[in-house]
Amino acid sequence: xxxxxxxxxxxxxxxxxxxxxxxxxxxxxxxxxxxxxxxxxxxxxxxxxxxxxxxxxxxxxxxxxxxxxxxxxxxxxxxxxxxxxxxxxxxxxxxxxxxxxxxxxxxxxxxxxxxxxxxxxxxxxxxxxxxxxxxxxxxxxxxxxxxxxxxxxxxxxxxxxxxxxxxxxxxxxxxxxxxxxxxxxxxxxxxxxxxxxxxxxxxxxxxxxxxxxxxxxxxxxxxxxxxxxxxxxxxxxxxxxxxxxxxxxxxxxxxxxxxxxxxxxxxxxxxxxxxxxxxxxxxxxxxxxxxxxxxxxxxxxxxxxxxxxxxxxxxxxxxxxx
Numbered sequence: 001x002x003x004x005x006x007x008x009x010x011x012x013x014x015x016x017x018x019x020x021x022x023x024x025x026x027x028x029x030x031x032x033x034x035x036x037x038x039x040x041x042x043x044x045x046x047x048x049x050x051x052x053x054x055x056x057x058x059x060x061x062x063x064x065x066x067x068x069x070x071x072x073x074x075x076x077x078x079x080x081x082x083x084x085x086x087x088x089x090x091x092x093x094x095x096x097x098x099x100x101x102x103x104x105x106x107x108x109x110x111x112x113x114x115x116x117x118x119x120x121x122x123x124x125x126x127x128x129x130x131x132x133x134x135x136x137x138x139x140x141x142x143x144x145x146x147x148x149x150x151x152x153x154x155x156x157x158x159x160x161x162x163x164x165x166x167x168x169x170x171x172x173x174x175x176x177x178x179x180x181x182x183x184x185x186x187x188x189x190x191x192x193x194x195x196x197x198x199x200x201x202x203x204x205x206x207x208x209x210x211x212x213x214x215x216x217x218x219x220x221x222x223x224x225x226x227x228x229x230x231x232x233x234x235x236x237x238x239x240x241x242x243x244x245x246x247x248x249x250x251x252x253x254x255x256x257x258x259x260x261x262x263x264x265x266x267x268x269x270x271x272x273x274x275x276x277x278x279x280x281x282x283x284x285x286x287x288x289x290x291x292x293x294x295x296x297x298x299x300x301x302x303x304x305x306x307x308x309x310x311x312x313x314x315x316x317x318x319x320x321x322x
Contacts, residue, residue, distance in 0.1 A: 006281065007280065008237075008281075008283070009065060009237075009282075010239065010272045010283070010285070011058065012264065013056075013241065013243055014058070014243075014287065014288070019249070021254030022253075026258075029261060031265040031315045032265065033266065037273045038284075040276060041297060042295060042298045044295065044296045044298065047291055048290060049291060054072050054164055055070075055167055056167050058241075058292065061292040062239060063075045065235060066234050067234065074162065074163075074165075075224065076095075076225070077098060077223070078097050078160075078226075079095065080228055081096075081154060082156070090230050090231070093230075094227070095157065095163075095226060096160060096227070097154075097155045097156075097157075097160045097222045098154060099220045099222055100221045101126065101129065102114060102217070102221050103118070103218060111175060111176050111177070112173065112174065112175055113173065115250050118215060121150050121217065122150055125151075126150040128205050136196065136199065143156045159189065160225040162226070163186065163226075165224070166180075167224075168223050173250060173251075196220060200216070201216075203217075206218075239285070242264050244263060244264055245261060245264070281296075281297055283296045288322020291321070292322070
């Protein structure tokens with residue numbers, strides 16, 4: 001038998017989704033393990049805002065769990081990855097950003113950001129495009145570095161200091177004008193995006209991609225901007241993030257979203273329920289488009305415990321509220 005964890009935190013992005021197909025799928029969704037777990041836990045924290053925030057609820061919840069305090073659109077995910085990968089040290093005062101390669105779908109009236117998961121880029125393609133893009137970024141005082149994830153680069157430069165940026169999870173499927181930075185400080189970045197569009201159009205990598213029937217890479221999306229505090233130490237252990245709902249949610253694939261939820265219910269949620277049953281201190285955070293709700297175990301007197309039973313939502317109610 002494996003050792004019982006003293007505490008365990010499960011965070012589920014896109015647990016609720018307001019898009020039409022996902023909302024319809026929720027009506028018939030059955031999640032018995034989640035239902036059982038919610039009946040045993042109590043709502044201990046709620047972060048409810050509208051869906052116009054640059055940082056979506058799951059990113060705000062994860063940042064809070066890791067001990068990162070940041071303004072909307074300034075959660076320094078890139079700086080965190082740079083430090084974890086050894087590109088930056090605790091004394092590094094540089095600001096960082098993530099540059100995610102993507103396909104901009106050009107329409108008659110607007111340009112829509114396609115899901116980067118659909119571009120199917122490998123490490124060799126990512127490295128070739130980074131080498132071609134490097135001089136253009138360097139001219140603007142931006143240093144480019146490869147990330148462990150193909151199709152994503154890490155960029156450092158003064159321009160990213162205190163520059164809010166929209167999470168790519170907010171922008172996918174929407175006109176880029178809705179989520180792109182519009183401040184004067186972002187003008188060099190918009191020019192750089194235009195230059196990259198012209199450069200990428202001529203790259204042999206895209207010729208090969210077109211030949212094999214995958215979308216060409218014609219731009220990048222900047223997110224995760226900011227600076228990590230020198231003394232920052234991540235919370236240990238970090239939350240377990242079950243992110244299988246992301247792709248079907250962004251594509252408004254109701255059947256795929258429901259199927260992914262059932263797999264999470266039978267897997268990570270069932271494991272968390274088992275840990276609770278064995279006496280572990282468990283935490284569950286459910287995130288949607290507008291908010292995040294954190295559920296946990298609280299020590300209560302009998303009267304308080306009995307009253308709390310009436311305030312514990314079922315699975316459907318909890319997910320609809322997100």
